[in-house]
Amino acid sequence: MKRDGTVPWPPEAVKRYVAEGYWRGRPLGDYVWDWAERSGDRVAIVDGDVRLTYRELAEHVDALGENLVGLGLRDGDNVLVQLPNCWEFVVFFLACQRIGVAPVLALLAHREHELGHLAELADVAAIVVPDRCGDFDHQALAATLAARRDAQVIVLGAEVHSGHASLRSLSRRQGDAEERRIRMMRYAPHSGDVALFLLSGGTTGVPKIIARTHDDYEYNARRSAEVCEFDEDTVYLVTLPMAHNFPLGSPGLLGALMHGGRVVMAPSPRPEVTFELIERERVTTSPLVPAVAQRWVEAAATTTADLSSLRTVQIGGSVLPEGFAATLAGALKCQVQQVYGMAEGLLNYTRLDDPPHVVETTQGRPISDADEYRIVDENGRPAGPGKPGELLTRGPYTPRGYFRAPEHNQLAFTPDGWYRTGDVVVVHPSGNFVVQARIKDLVNRGGEKVSAPEVEELAMELPQVRQAAVVPVPDRALGERVCLCVVLHKGHRLDLADVQREFHARGVAKYKIPERLEVVRELPLTPIGKVDKKMLLQVVTSDPRQLVAGA
Ligand code: OOB
Numbered sequence: 338m339k340r341d342g343t344v345p346w347p348p349e350a351v352k353r354y355v356a357e358g359y360w361r362g363r364p365l366g367d368y369v370w371d372w373a374e375r376s377g378d379r380v381a382i383v384d385g386d387v388r389l390t391y392r393e394l395a396e397h398v399d400a401l402g403e404n405l406v407g408l409g410l411r412d413g414d415n416v417l418v419q420l421p422n423c424w425e426f427v428v429f430f431l432a433c434q435r436i437g438v439a440p441v442l443a444l445l446a447h448r449e450h451e452l453g454h455l456a457e458l459a460d461v462a463a464i465v466v467p468d469r470c471g472d473f474d475h476q477a478l479a480a481t482l483a484a485r486r487d488a489q490v491i492v493l494g495a496e497v498h499s500g501h502a503s504l505r506s507l508s509r510r511q512g513d514a515e516e517r518r519i520r521m522m523r524y525a526p527h528s529g530d531v532a533l534f535l536l537s538g539g540t541t542g543v544p545k546i547i548a549r550t551h552d553d554y555e556y557n558a559r560r561s562a563e564v565c566e567f568d569e570d571t572v573y574l575v576t577l578p579m580a581h582n583f584p585l586g587s588p589g590l591l592g593a594l595m596h597g598g599r600v601v602m603a604p605s606p607r608p609e610v611t612f613e614l615i616e617r618e619r620v621t622t623s624p625l626v627p628a629v630a631q632r633w634v635e636a637a638a639t640t641t642a643d644l645s646s647l648r649t650v651q652i653g654g655s656v657l658p659e660g661f662a663a664t665l666a667g668a669l670k671c672q673v674q675q676v677y678g679m680a681e682g683l684l685n686y687t688r689l690d691d692p693p694h695v696v697e698t699t700q701g702r703p704i705s706d707a708d709e710y711r712i713v714d715e716n717g718r719p720a721g722p723g724k725p726g727e728l729l730t731r732g733p734y735t736p737r738g739y740f741r742a743p744e745h746n747q748l749a750f751t752p753d754g755w756y757r758t759g760d761v762v763v764v765h766p767s768g769n770f771v772v773q774a775r776i777k778d779l780v781n782r783g784g785e786k787v788s789a790p791e792v793e794e795l796a797m798e799l800p801q802v803r804q805a806a807v808v809p810v811p812d813r814a815l816g817e818r819v820c821l822c823v824v825l826h827k828g829h830r831l832d833l834a835d836v837q838r839e840f841h842a843r844g845v846a847k848y849k850i851p852e853r854l855e856v857v858r859e860l861p862l863t864p865i866g867k868v869d870k871k872m873l874l875q876v877v878t879s880d881p882r883q884l885v886a887g888a
Contacts, residue, residue, distance in 0.1 A: 339413055339414060339415055339459070339460045339462075340413060340415070340439075340530070340531055340548070341741075342740055342741035342742075343531060343548045343736075343738075343740055344548075344736060344737045344738030344739075344740075344746065345529075345737070346736075346737055346754075347737075347754070350733075350754075351529075353707070354552070354707065354733040355552075357707065359552075359556050359560075359705065359707055359733040360528070360552035360553070360555075360556060360733065361528070361552065361555060361556075362528045362552065363528050363551070363555070364434060364435075364437070364525050364526050364527070364528050364530075364532070364551040365431075365434040365532050365551045365554060365555050365591075366398070366402070366431060366432075366433075366434030366435035366436070366525065366526075367525065368555070368595065369394065369395045369398050369399075369431055369434075369435070370395050370518060372391050372394075372395070372594055372595070372597070373391045373392045373394070373395035375391070375597060376391045376569065376597040377390060377391050377392040378390050378391075378392065379391055379569070379597060379599070380599050381393075381394045381594060381599065381600060382394060382424045382427055382599075382600050382601075382602065383599065383600070383601045383602065383618055384422075384423050384424040384601075384602040385602075387424050389424055391594075391597075393510070394427075394428065394431075395514075395518075396510045396514045397428045397432075397508050397510055398428055398431040398432045398435060399432075399435065399514065399517045399518055399521050400507075400508060400509060400510045400511065400512075400517065401428055401429060401432035401504075401507050401508040402432040402433075402435035402436045402521055402524065403517060403520065403521060404507040404508075405432060405433070405436060405438065405507065406436055406524060408463070408489060408491075408502060408507075409462075409489075410436065410438050410462055410463060410489075411436075411437070411438070412436060412437030412438070412524065412526050412530075413437060413530075414437075414438045414439070414461075414462040414463075415438070415439045415440075415441055415459040415460060415461045415462065415531075415534065416433065416438055416439070416440055416441065416461050416462060416463040416464070416465060417440075417441045417443060417452060417455055417456050417459065417461045417463070417464045417465065417482075417488075418430075418440040418441065418442055418443060418464075418465045418580070419443040419444070419445060419447060419452065419464075419465065419466050419467075419475065419479075419580075420445070420465060420466070420467060420493060420580075421445055421467060421470060421578075421604060422575050422578065422579050422602045422603060422604055423493070423602055423604075424602060425493050425504055425505065425508060426579060427579075427590065427600070427602075428508050429465060429504065429508075430533075430585075432508075433532075433533075434526075434532055434533075434551070435521055435524060435525070436521075436524040436525075436526070437524065437525070437526030437527075437530060438462075439459075439530075439531045439532060439533055439534055439548070440465075440533050440534070441455050441459045441461060441533075441534040441536075441546060442533060442534065442535055442536060442580035442581075442585070443455055443536065443580060444536070444578055444580055444581075444785075444846065445467075445470060445578060445580075446785075446846040446847055446848055447846045448473075448478070448844035448845060448846055449478060449481075449482070449843075449844030450795075450843055450844045450845045450846070451544060451844075451845075451846055452464075452478065452479075452482055453482055453485075453844075454543055454544060455536075455544065455546065456482050456483075456485075456486060456488065457486070458543075458546060458740070458741060459534060459546065459740070460486075461486070461488055462488055462489065463483075463488050463489040463490070463491055464479040464482055464483050464488055464489070464490050464491070465479075465490075465491040465492075465493070465504065466478070466479040466490070466491075466492060466493070467492070467493045467494050468492050468493065468494030468495065468496040468497065469494070469496070476490065476492050476494075476496070476497075476498060476501065478844075479492075480498070480501070489501075489502060490502070491503075491504050491507065492504060493505065526551065527551075528550070528551040528552045528555075529550055529551070529552055530550060530551065531548040531549070531550060532549055532550055532551040532554050533548075533549050533554060534546040534547065534548055534549070534740065535547045535549060535580075535581075535582050535680040536580070536680065537680055537681060537739065537786075538679075538680070538777075538779055538781075538786025538787075538788070539779070539786065539788040539791070540759065540777045540778045540779050540788050540789070540790065541742075541745055541788060541790055541791070542788070542790045542791050542793075542794045543791065544788070544791070545739040545740070545742050545745065546739065546740045547680050547681055547682075547736055547739060547740065548736060548740045549734075549736065550736075553682075553733060553734040553736065554586055554591075554734065556705075556733055556734050557586050557587065557682075557684065557734040558586040558587070558588055558589060558591040558592045558595060559592070559595055560704045560705055560734075561586070561587050561588035561589075561592050561684055561686070561704055562588035562592030562593070562595055562596055563704075564588075564686050564688065564704050565588050565592065565622075565649070565651070565674065565686060565689070566689055567588055567592050567593055567595075567596040567598055567622075568596050568597070568598065569596060569597035569598055570598070570621065571593050571596060571598030571599070571621055571622060572598060572599045572601060572618055572619055572620045572621045572622070572646070573589075573590060573592075573593035573598055573599070573600050573601065573620070573621070573622055573623065574601045574603055574611060574614060574615065574618070574620040574622070574623040575589075575590050575600060575601065575602050575603055575623075575624075576603045576605075576606035576611055576623050576624060576625060576629065577606060577624055577625070577626065577629075577654075577784070579602075581680075582678060582679075582680045583624050583651075583653060583654060583676065583678060584624050587624075587676065587678050587684050589624070599618070601614055601618045601620060606625070606629045606632075607632065608632055608633050608635075608636035608637075608640065609636075611623070611633075612636065612640050612642035612644065613642060615642065615643075615644050615646065615647060616642045616643045616644070616646075619646040620646055620647060621646055621647060621648045621649070622647070622648055622649045622650065622651065623647075623650055623651070624650075624651045624652075624653070624676070625650055625651065625652050626652070626653070626654040626655060626783055626784030627652060627654070627655055627656070627657050627658065627661065627783075627784070627816060628655075628783035628784065628814060628815045628816060629783070629784075630650070630652055630661070630665050631661075631814065633650075633665075633668070633669065634664060634665055634668040634669075637668040637669055638668065644669060644670070644671075645670070647669055647670070647671040648671055648672060649671060649672045649673070649674050649689070650665065650669060650671060650672075650673055650674070651673075651674045651675075651676050651686075652665065652673060652674070652675055652676065653675060653676030653677055653678055653700070653784075654676075654678075654781075654784030655781045655783065655784045655816045655817075656772060656781075656816060657675065657700075660697075662675065662696060662697040662698075663693070663697050672689060672696075673696055673697075674686055674687050674689065674696065674701075675687045675696065675699065675700045675701050676700075676701060677700035677701055677770060677772055679758065681735060681736070681756050681758075682730065682732060682734050682735025682736060682756065683703060683708060683710070683730045683732060683734075683735050683756070683758070684703070684704050684734075685700055685701035685702050685703055685704070685769070685770055686701040686702070686704065687699060687700070687701040687702075687769060688701075688702075691767065691769070692767075695765070695767045695769060698765070698771065699765045699767060699769035699770060699771050700762075700769065700770050700771060700772045701769050701770065702768055702769045702770060703730075703732070705732055705733060705734070707732050707733045708730065708731075708732040708733075708735075709730065709731045709732055709755075710728060710729065710730045710731075711728075711729045711730075711755065712724070712725070712726040712727070712728055712729075712762060712763075712764070713726045713727050713729060714726050714727075717751075722764075723763065723764065724763065725761050725762065725763040725773050725774075726761065726762075726763075727757060727758065727759065727760065727761055727762075727776060728758045728760050728761075728762045728770070729751065729755040729756065729757055729758065730755060730756050730758060731754055731755050731756065735756055736756075737750060737754045737756075738750055758777075759775060759776050759777025759779075760772055760774075760775055760776075760777075761773045761774040761775065761776060778790060778870070779809075780792075780807065780808075780809040780817050780818070780819045781809065781816055781817050782815050782816070782817055782818055782819065782848055783814075783815035783816060784816075785848045787807075787819055787848065787849045789806075789807035789808070789870075790807075791849070792805075792807045792819060792821065792849055792851065793805045793806060793807050793821075795840060795843060795845060796821055796823060796836070796851075798839075798843070799831070799835075799836070799839055800826075800829075801823075801825050801826060801829035801830070801831045801835075802823050802824075802825060802826070802831070803823075803824045803825060803826045804823065804824040804860055805821060805822070805823050805824075806821075806822045806823075806860050806868045806870060806873055807819060807820065807821055807822070807851070808820050808822065808870055808873050808874040808877060809874070810853055810874070810877060810878060811878065818852045818853065819849065819850070819851045819852055819853070820851065820852070820853040820854075820855065820877060821836060821851035821853070821854050821855070822854075822855045822856075822857050822860065822873060822877065823854070823855070823856055823857070824856075824857060824858065824859060824860060825856060831854070831856060832854065833851070833852075833853070833854040836850075836851055836854055837850050837851070855877055860873060861873055861876070
């Protein structure tokens, strides 16, 4: 079975989440018509010149859903999706929810290395891509990957090769919408089934995916939107790639649609693009990562665009530099809300009525009464009141394991189902968390997570490399960048351009490609013989020559 390998919540947890109303027992796709009935003539989605009302959205969703069934896609199938932010992506996502097909949400930056793995892991029946983006031919890559497994290719754009289906044609509204709505009911999936797969930042050699169910993800978005006080006046600008949990469902575009708000798609988070949209559409709220927010602050100083409609910017995904929340609020003349979340589940927000010092210095608190958390020391014992430690969590929207990763799940989850976040937090007197550090082995490059072991494995494929270790070097613009440290085989040479060329040739997403290379004589080890990354990072950022002394 295509979905074997999901890790269900234990029966007693399911019982509680249903009985206490966290889970509503309806598939996500069902809500599309609730929304249309509530706000049919209001604009739901704006994308360039396209403005879809809630009714039109529902009709497109059903039309596409029925056509996907016509293509042979069925409840229980998985599809790989790689699309830019656009209305067709929203329609596709929701159409999948109508018929029980689960999208695996890849990033536009992903290439053969990532997409090949995801297609295989989720055993996908179709691959959905734009024809091309910039100078990259997504359709050609999708065709190669699809041929390996007999999957269909669905293409967004004007250039659709023969044998491939056109996403726009499939989404066209034809025939009687009411009749189709009734016909579509027979395809409704079970609410406990997988609705979507989110990609984990991950700390393993191969990317992990997280199966999110209809029940869990609907609650994720609904409860987030309540906490963030979304309503029908919310105009939500989707700046970050909508394949991410943050702009998708935290509260994201789903949270905005649930409350009758308006979703505005931005093709890029750059202020040159977004400021005009904010003025034109009177945007009230938007999710940002610190690296993007920094650019907004700089651009706000000189912009002529009217940003006065902004009420709240939400900021999360990586550590916020000290004092920056206040700078951001001042520059954009709006409220800032910090968001500490993860694709694995748990979401924390500062509340809109938290006092300024709490908003500025904490990363918020959990959204749900049913979120459980523990803060533990290295031995897994409670860290004690006010002490920092690793955050473990369980709850109604935090799955109990990664998809098809039993070995990794033994490390990433405790036997009784707590997810080890790999983040070191402390509880602030306000009750909110402060994220102090990270113990998981990844690089957080402007909110994009890069697994260190994944990059190390790729580096080890280079014939010159004897040992490899990746560390996050601090960076003013992005927070962190990928630094690769290597020990070479005797008599070999390697420079950064070689590494970048080789990674590129292997079809690795650009954001994972090392931006700094240190060739060292040896890697420092901990007493038990693991690479001492703390020490390595310290030396790399202070005086990397120490590591080549005597070489
Ligand atoms: C969000 O999700 P992911 O899955 O890309 O990354 C999760 C990890 C966290 O475990 C933490 O290490 C880091 O990203 N992180 C933060 C943070 N928010 C996330 N670190 C410090 N401060 C923050 N505010 O990044 C994500 C998902 C939903 C909403 C917001 C962010």
